[in-house]
Amino acid sequence: MLDFGSQFSQLIARRVREANVYCELVPGTTPWAQLKERHPAGLILSGGPSSVYDADAPQVDPDALRAGVPVLGICYGMQLIAHHLGGKVDPGHAREYGPALLSVRDPNALFRGLHGELPVWMSHGDHVSEMPPGFRLLATSGNSPVAAFTDGKGIFGIQFHPEVVHTPSGREVLRNFLFGVCQCKPSWTPGSFIAEATESIRAHVVGGRVICALSGGVDSAVAATLVHRAVGDQLTCVFVNNGLLRKEEPERVLDVMHGNLDMDIRYVDATERFLTALRGVIDPEQKRRIVGREFISVFEAEATSLGHIDFLAQGTLYPDVIESTAPDVVATASKIKTHHNVGGLPPGLRFQLIEPLRYLFKDEVRAVGLELGMPEEMVYRQPFPGPGLSIRCLGEVTADRLEILRNADWVVVDEIKRNGLYRQVWQSFAVLTPLETVGVMGDFRTYANVVAVRVVTSEDAMTADWARVPYEVLARISNRIVNEVKGVNRVVFDITSKPPGTIEWE
Numbered sequence: 235m236l237d238f239g240s241q242f243s244q245l246i247a248r249r250v251r252e253a254n255v256y257c258e259l260v261p262g263t264t265p266w267a268q269l270k271e272r273h274p275a276g277l278i279l280s281g282g283p284s285s286v287y288d289a290d291a292p293q294v295d296p297d298a299l300r301a302g303v304p305v306l307g308i309c310y311g312m313q314l315i316a317h318h319l320g321g322k323v324d325p326g327h328a329r330e331y332g333p334a335l336l337s338v339r340d341p342n343a344l345f346r347g348l349h350g351e352l353p354v355w356m357s358h359g360d361h362v363s364e365m366p367p368g369f370r371l372l373a374t375s376g377n378s379p380v381a382a383f384t385d386g387k388g389i390f391g392i393q394f395h396p397e398v399v400h401t402p403s404g405r406e407v408l409r410n411f412l413f414g415v416c417q418c419k420p421s422w423t424p425g426s427f428i429a430e431a432t433e434s435i436r437a438h439v440v441g442g443r444v445i446c447a448l449s450g451g452v453d454s455a456v457a458a459t460l461v462h463r464a465v466g467d468q469l470t471c472v473f474v475n476n477g478l479l480r481k482e483e484p485e486r487v488l489d490v491m492h493g494n495l496d497m498d499i500r501y502v503d504a505t506e507r508f509l510t511a512l513r514g515v516i517d518p519e520q521k522r523r524i525v526g527r528e529f530i531s532v533f534e535a536e537a538t539s540l541g542h543i544d545f546l547a548q549g550t551l552y553p554d555v556i557e558s559t560a561p562d563v564v565a566t567a568s569k570i571k572t573h574h575n576v577g578g579l580p581p582g583l584r585f586q587l588i589e590p591l592r593y594l595f596k597d598e599v600r601a602v603g604l605e606l607g608m609p610e611e612m613v614y615r616q617p618f619p620g621p622g623l624s625i626r627c628l629g630e631v632t633a634d635r636l637e638i639l640r641n642a643d644w645v646v647v648d649e650i651k652r653n654g655l656y657r658q659v660w661q662s663f664a665v666l667t668p669l670e671t672v673g674v675m676g677d678f679r680t681y682a683n684v685v686a687v688r689v690v691t692s693e694d695a696m697t698a699d700w701a702r703v704p705y706e707v708l709a710r711i712s713n714r715i716v717n718e719v720k721g722v723n724r725v726v727f728d729i730t731s732k733p734p735g736t737i738e739w740e
Contacts, residue, residue: 238262238282238292238310244552244696246280246308246397248595249405254420255412258593266297276304276416279311281395285325285360286310286317294318304388304416306344312383312391313360319385322364332356336381336394340372344382344390346410348403355400361393388415424598424605428460431590435464442544444469444588445537447529448499450479450487451618453549453591456603460590461547462497463606469547470498472536474529477505478622478631480647481640490612500540504532512624512631516668518740521631525621534584546585550592551599595694616647616661617695625740629668639666641719642685649711650689650703659701660692664715665728665739673723682723685715689727690737698732 237243237259250257277298284291296318299305307315313323336352338345362380373382381393396404412418446458448471462469475484491499511524537543591599603613624631627639642664650662665686673680692698712725
């Protein structure tokens, strides 16, 4: 998929993968010579915020449109097809944002099985005013006289967004392109991914030794299990207690991992080291860099004690890569925050990195974990940030403040589980703010900490919405925190979606 900066680019890729077809995002300006080496069954051109006539607008390599490979252009992608193949794109007389009705004129190929008027989601200002020579009309809409077209030889353009839930028949449109036009097979499954990944890891590692950063979260656990399946006892896992974990986390992680996975696990208690490094630090980006730096230092020290180690395995996921704007992601993407797996590694790292999950979304990782036979308790654990509680403890990170946060977080998760919501939400946790407010407990005035409660729903963490937690559950969480956690006298509930906010507060 060629990414031209659409806010929905990752969602398009997810929809393709949901159809069990592998899809990889590359910069929209990638030359056809490089694309050809990947032997694509088809190309999807994403939408984007530019106008094709802008001087700095990203352009598709015209050779990609003439290579005989099926192409589907979505929104800006459709306009690029028209622009490069002899059509015309003009600013629309009326912009089309939001719901619209699509009138299907030709219910074949892309619209096979779809007839009449279809509700779709539009998001565009420009539109195709003249189709390229040899193209025919497939559909129209109120403000788009050419809402879909084709050359009849495998190139299609659509003005609407099939990937969003507001286009109910969108997945069928994508499936028609994947299976009817590109002749793809629905063969990209958790089982096939595991087979390919283990073979790749085995070929890469050969006789080398691997050390894995094991946190107990689903990402690192699945990565470790996958690497272990590939190279067996060549892998040593290192579980670092950085002092930034949740209540009773080290004990639970070791119990689950030792109880279910037959691998070599080394436990390192580096609490004092991390807290010392974080002393006086309040900037969140600095916290992330410090935690990433200390992790690597601990691993290198442990690796030295183990003898020669060649590789470091990490549970880096695709959202981590996208948000950190790694070099292989669209150059124009905006960096949101540094992820410890992506941005925290020093230039002189002496390990080679193995990141078997680098192009997977969280739900795909869970599916792989289940296919590997991992226990559901581990696979369905809610995501936990690499920098741990350091980025949920706003302001300075100290042992006392972490204790307050751990106890408050314990209450939140306990009540979410008690009320059967744990598997329904993406994440649920507490945040210790740097604020203190006046309160009354008994007959005494208090001046104590404010704790924020964050509960969100999401599919892959690229976007998220605040969970509509029942009032009685929120009331119970608030009551328990104020009564059970010393040093807290006020609880607030975060009702910000992503975007504009992020899931974590730092």
